[in-house]
Every structure is written in structure tokens, then in C-alpha cells.
Amino acid sequence: xxxxxxxxxxxxxxxxxxARAGGRSVTGWDRDPEHLRQALALGxxxxxxxxxxxxxxSCDELLLAVPVPATLELVARxxxxxxxxxxxxxxxxxxxxxxxxxSGLSAFVATHPIAGSERSGPGAARTDLFExxxxxxxxxxxxxxxxxxxxxxxxxxxxxxxxxxxDHDRIxxxxxxxxxLLAVALGKxxxxxxxxxxxxxxxxxxxxxxxxxAASPWSMWRGIFTENGQMVAQExxxxxxxxxxxxxxxxxxxxxxxxxxxxxxxxxxxxxxxxGTAAERVVETPDP
Amino acid sequence: xxxxxxxxxxxxxxxxxxARAGGRSVTGWDRDPEHLRQALALGxxxxxxxxxxxxxxSCDELLLAVPVPATLELVARxxxxxxxxxxxxxxxxxxxxxxxxxSGLSAFVATHPIAGSERSGPGAARTDLFExxxxxxxxxxxxxxxxxxxxxxxxxxxxxxxxxxxDHDRIxxxxxxxxxLLAVALGKxxxxxxxxxxxxxxxxxxxxxxxxxAASPWSMWRGIFTENGQMVAQExxxxxxxxxxxxxxxxxxxxxxxxxxxxxxxxxxxxxxxxGTAAERVVETPDP
Numbered sequence: 001x002x003x004x005x006x007x008x009x010x011x012x013x014x015x016x017x018x019a020r021a022g023g024r025s026v027t028g029w030d031r032d033p034e035h036l037r038q039a040l041a042l043g044x045x046x047x048x049x050x051x052x053x054x055x056x057x058s059c060d061e062l063l064l065a066v067p068v069p070a071t072l073e074l075v076a077r078x079x080x081x082x083x084x085x086x087x088x089x090x091x092x093x094x095x096x097x098x099x100x101x102x103s104g105l106s107a108f109v110a111t112h113p114i115a116g117s118e119r120s121g122p123g124a125a126r127t128d129l130f131e132x133x134x135x136x137x138x139x140x141x142x143x144x145x146x147x148x149x150x151x152x153x154x155x156x157x158x159x160x161x162x163x164x165x166x167d168h169d170r171i172x173x174x175x176x177x178x179x180x181l182l183a184v185a186l187g188k189x190x191x192x193x194x195x196x197x198x199x200x201x202x203x204x205x206x207x208x209x210x211x212x213x214a215a216s217p218w219s220m221w222r223g224i225f226t227e228n229g230q231m232v233a234q235e236x237x238x239x240x241x242x243x244x245x246x247x248x249x250x251x252x253x254x255x256x257x258x259x260x261x262x263x264x265x266x267x268x269x270x271x272x273x274x275x276g277t278a279a280e281r282v283v284e285t286p287d288p
Numbered sequence: 289x290x291x292x293x294x295x296x297x298x299x300x301x302x303x304x305x306x307a308r309a310g311g312r313s314v315t316g317w318d319r320d321p322e323h324l325r326q327a328l329a330l331g332x333x334x335x336x337x338x339x340x341x342x343x344x345x346s347c348d349e350l351l352l353a354v355p356v357p358a359t360l361e362l363v364a365r366x367x368x369x370x371x372x373x374x375x376x377x378x379x380x381x382x383x384x385x386x387x388x389x390x391s392g393l394s395a396f397v398a399t400h401p402i403a404g405s406e407r408s409g410p411g412a413a414r415t416d417l418f419e420x421x422x423x424x425x426x427x428x429x430x431x432x433x434x435x436x437x438x439x440x441x442x443x444x445x446x447x448x449x450x451x452x453x454x455d456h457d458r459i460x461x462x463x464x465x466x467x468x469l470l471a472v473a474l475g476k477x478x479x480x481x482x483x484x485x486x487x488x489x490x491x492x493x494x495x496x497x498x499x500x501x502a503a504s505p506w507s508m509w510r511g512i513f514t515e516n517g518q519m520v521a522q523e524x525x526x527x528x529x530x531x532x533x534x535x536x537x538x539x540x541x542x543x544x545x546x547x548x549x550x551x552x553x554x555x556x557x558x559x560x561x562x563x564g565t566a567a568e569r570v571v572e573t574p575d576p
Contacts (some may be wrong), residue, residue: 003312011387019451027348035489061400085535086566087519095389106545110469114489114490114491114492114522115492115493116492116493116494118557119491131491134489134490135450136486136489136490149392150473161486161487161489163486163490167486168486168490171481171486171487172490174477174478174481174487175478175487175490175491175492175494175495176490176492176495178474178477178569179474179494179495179498180494181534181546182470182474182498182531183498183528183533184544184546184549184550184553185530185531185534185549185553186466186467186470186527186553187332187549187553187554187557188530188549188551188552188553188558189462189466189523189526189527190462190463190554190556191479191552191553191555191556193462194556194559196459197453198424198449198451198453198456198459199459199462199463200559201402201422201424201449201451202402202422202424202451202456202459202460202463202464202509203402203463203560204402204403204404204421204422204463204464205403205404206404206463206464206467206468206501207353207464207467207560208560209464209497209498209500209501209551210467210470210471210497210498210501210559211467211480211556211557212557213494213498213557214550214554214556214557215554216555217550218546218547218550218551221546221550222543222544222547224429225546226541226543227556229538229541229543230538232538233534233535233536233538233539235477235540236534236535237532238477239473239474239477239531240528240531240532240535241475242476242477243469243470243473243527243531244524244525244528245539246469246473246521246524247337247525247528248521250517250520250521250524251517251518251521252515253514253517255510255513255514255517256510258469258472258506258509258513259506259510261472261473261475261476262472262502262505262506262509263506264475264476264479265471265472265473265474265476265479265499266475266502266503266505267479268476268478268479268502269406269475269497269499269500269502269503270477270503271488272491272495272496272499273483276517280467
């Protein structure tokens with residue numbers, strides 16, 4: 001069963017490494033020839049396709065691992081001219097617009113691996129990137145594509161989690177898109193003062209971990225904030241309300257009000273451990 | 289030269305481990321007998337003092353490594369009944385109130401190591417916790433205490449950075465107290481939904497790193513938010529303004545406005561690397 005990977009950045013190359021480790025034959029293509037060359041050199045691919053049409057024509061299963069705008073474009077193109085692949089998975093961080101664009105493409109399964117890094121490109125790829133992580137898929141996808149998608153997700157070391165696209169987009173705004181925007185906003189605020197005496201020196205490990213995500217490239221996030229902007233804005237508004245409450249408590253010299261917040265947040269951190277993922281304590285979710 | 293450490297939690301025990309590795313004789317005391325016993329067992333101390341008065345009476349230099357309220361209390365006590373030590377350093381994350389409380393205590397030097405962890409207690413101690421990190425001290429402290437403090441800071445592996453207490457408190461509100469509050473606020477927001485279907489599964493490494501600090505105990509932060517509340521509130525207000533701008537950009541379907549923010553924040557992250565600290569690229573600051 002030949003796997004074709006479109007886009008050999010962090011996600012695509014990590015999937016290639018893992019699939020090959022499991023014995024799969026993997027062909028890849030990237031519109032950036034340097035990314036494609038690197039992925040091949042790193043062992044993430046058995047072969048580099050001469051072009052996208054060649055790749056699409058020759059694979060039994062396809063993983064589309066490109067940013068949101070490129071995913072939308074590619075999925076629309078495949079919907080109007082379906083390739084022979086029996087399962088076509090995307091990995092975009094926003095699902096509803098992708099599902100809409102894929103209308104009529106019966107082999108398509110909208111999916112999203114809950115894994116990643118603020119680093120990007122094939123150089124950041126890891127064989128174990130998806131190990132034990134949740135990887136959602138649209139339960140409304142058609143068979144046999146849906147079963148093949150579940151099998152591929154498991155083959156890549158991840159846990160298949162059925163999640164309707166609308167629920168996915170609403171929840172991911174809170175758990176991923178909001179934290180990303182927050183890291184950027186905090187980074188912007190600190191950057192405005194970083195050349196003042198003492199500021200860089202007073203940046204310790206805490207601010208380091210709270211801004212690290214901001215190294216993730218805009219090219220990856222542009223499409224996400226375009227397609228899921230309303231959901232994200234809603235979560236941002238809720239956070240500003242929480243922060244305004246905190247400011248008011250501090251200004252009125254009643255920080256004790258924050259004690260309960262600390263307890264609540266520490267409880268969440270404990271549930272996300274170890275390794276910042278909840279993978280270990282969630283039981284396998286059955287196919288609906 | 290006998291070093292006495294009051295408070296054998298993360299900071300005190302890490303200092304003990306490092307000082308002993310450098311050949312110092314270290315005696316410690318903690319009001320929590322279990323912390324004291326653990327620190328001794330871990331090799332962070334040569335000896336455990338029978339009590340605080342015994343420790344204070346017998347040391348040439350003192351490191352006060354206790355939370356802010358306990359620091360204020362202890363420093364006031366020492367100011368009214370000075371021990372024989374030639375240098376007394378605190379490590380509190382807020383400096384002005386401590387300097388005020390220490391008024392008249394000529395051996396006192398207000399300091400702050402820019403190092404730490406969301407974990408606490410002697411069990412989290414590390415010999416290299418301060419390695420290469422900035423460690424600020426009040427340049428207005430008297431001699432010979434000031435020089436002895438600089439020497440001790442270097443002995444512990446850190447880089448002594450002179451910084452006036454008022455500047456310290458203003459800057460640290462931005463670089464440490466704000467990120468802490470942010471991790472807690474985000475944790476609170478996510479915790480409110482974490483039992484809904486799919487939410488815990490969609491918590492990936494990003495939300496993990498953005499809430500990790502919230503594991504830091506309230507007992508450590510209560511005094512900080514009490515003593516530096518106004519400064520922190522000011523920074524929180526600035527962040528809510530930035531976030532409101534972001535929400536407005538998303539709501540009006542113009543996420544492109546965020547592109548520049550991403551670039552600015554990524555620039556900051558690059559300057560904080562590696563390991564989330566700026567230590568490596570800052571030149572030694574001379575004693576003023």
C-alpha cells in the first residue's frame with residue numbers, strides 16, 4: 001500500500017519517518033524543492049515524486065500535510081478531479097472549511113494530529129512526533145476511507161479520535177489557537193521593552209516557555225486565523241475578561257481572590273501531564 | 289566562610305548543592321522539618337541547624353530563601369537584632385518592600401536569581417539551577433556586603449547584575465509576574481471546559497507549555513501579587529489592550545494585521561534562546 005505525502009514539512013516528514021519505520025513505501029512531494037530534498041535525505045521518503053500529478057496518480061493513500069490555504073486549494077482540486085487513492089487525509093488545524101471544500105470527494109477524511117512543535121520544516125521532523133497523541137478524524141467520512149484513515153493514524157503511532165468538524169473547530173480555538181495568539185501577544189508586549197536596561201536580563205525560564213510558541217511561522221497560522229477567526233476571537237474576549245478581573249483584584253489589593261484560580265489552573269496542569277499531553281490517561285475511543 | 293541558608297526549598301537547596309560543590313560549608317534551617325530533612329538527605333547541606341537563632345548566630349554569610357511574606361518578616365527581625373553575618377542576601381521576587389524592611393541592616397543586600405521552576409521544594413533542587421543565569425543585586429547596598437554578595441552569586445554559578453530595586457520591580461512585573469498570571473488565567477479558562485467531550489484530547493503540547501507555570505504554588509505567589517500588585521495590574525491592562533486589538537482584527541476578518549506581531553514576537557523568542565534565557569548573549573555587567 002503506497003502512501004503519498006503532499007508537503008514534507010514537520011508533519012509530513014514526521015509521518016514519512018514513522019510510516020517507513022513501520023514498513024510502508026512512502027513517496028513525497030513538496031512545492032519547495034529544498035524541503036523535498038531534505039525529507040528524502042533524512043529518510044522520511046523512499047522516493048520524491050517528479051511532480052504533484054505524478055504523486056496523485058500513483059498512490060493508494062494520500063496524506064495532505066500543507067498549511068490551511070494550500071489544503072483548501074488542493075482539496076477543491078481533488079474534488080473536481082479525484083485521484084485513484086482510496087483514502088485522502090488532510091491534517092489542517094481547521095476542519096469545517098476543509099470538509100466543505102472536499103464536498104463530493106468520497107475518499108476524503110478530515111483529520112488533525114494533536115501534535116507539533118514551534119519549529120517547522122523537515123529538519124524538525126521526529127519519528128515519534130505522534131506517539132501516543134490524539135489524532136482526530138471526521139466520523140461522518142465515508143467507508144472504506146474512514147477505516148483506512150483510522151488504520152493509518154494508528155500506524156503513525158497516534159490514537160484515532162472521532163470528532164465532528166464543528167466541535168473540533170470550536171474546541172481547538174480554545175486549546176490551540178488561543179494559546180498561540182497569547183504567546184504572540186505576550187512576545188509583542190515584552191519585545192517593546194527588551195532593549196531597555198535590565199529587561200533582557202530579567203527574562204528567565206518562565207517568559208521563555210510562555211513565548212516559545214511564537215517562533216511558529218505566520219505562514220502556518222495565517223490560514224488558521226482566517227478560517228477560524230470568529231471562534232478564536234470569542235475565546236480571546238473571554239480571556240480578556242478573566243485578565244481584567246485579575247487586574248481589578250490586584251488594583252484593589254485583594255490578590256487573595258486569585259488563590260482559587262491557582263488551584264483550578266494547577267488542577268488542569270496535572271491533568272495535562274506528563275509531557276503536556278493528556279494522551280496517557282484517556283481511554284481508547286471506539287469508532288462510532 | 290560558613291554559609292547559612294534559611295529556607296531549603298527549590299532555591300535554598302539548589303544554592304546549597306552548588307555552594308557545597310564549590311567547597312563551602314553550608315548549614316541550613318527550614319521551618320518545615322521535612323524540607324530540612326530532605327535537603328540534608330539530598331546533600332544540599334553539611335548540617336541542619338537546631339533552630340533559626342542557632343543558624344543566625346553561627347554564620348558568616350546568610351542566604352534567605354523564603355517566600356516574600358516570610359522574607360519581609362525575617363528581614364525586619366534581623367534589622368532590629370542584627371546577626372554577626374557580614375553579608376545577608378534575600379532572593380525574593382519583589383525588591384522595594386524588602387529593601388524598606390531591611391532599613392538599617394548594613395549587611396543586607398537585596399538580590400534576585402532569575403532562575404526557577406514551576407516545581408517547588410527541595411526535591412526539585414538542581415546543582416546547576418543558577419548556571420549562567422542573571423542574578424540581580426541592589427547596587428546601593430553597603431560594602432563589604434555588596435562585594436561579598438557578588439562573590440557568592442558568582443560562586444553559585446550565576447552572573448551578578450546590578451539593578452536598582454525600583455527598576456527590578458517594574459521590569460519583573462512584565463517578564464515574570466505577568467507570564468505567571470497569564471498561565472493561571474489560561475488554565476482557568478481551559479479548566480472550565482476540560483470535562484466536555486473532546487476538550488482534554490485536543491489539549492496538545494502548545495497548551496501544555498502555556499499553562500505549565502500554573503503548577504507553581506499560590507503560597508509562593510501570594511506575597512508577590514500582594515507587594516507588586518499595582519505593577520502587575522498595569523502590565524495585565526496593557527496585555528488586555530493588545531488582546532482586544534487581536535480579537536477585533538479577527539472579528540473583522542483582517543488577521544493579516546497579526547503578521548507583524550508574529551515577526552516581532554519571533555524576534556524576541558530568538559533573543560531569549562537557547563533554553564529560554566538570555567544569559568548566553570549578555571556580556572558581564574561591571575560593578576557600578
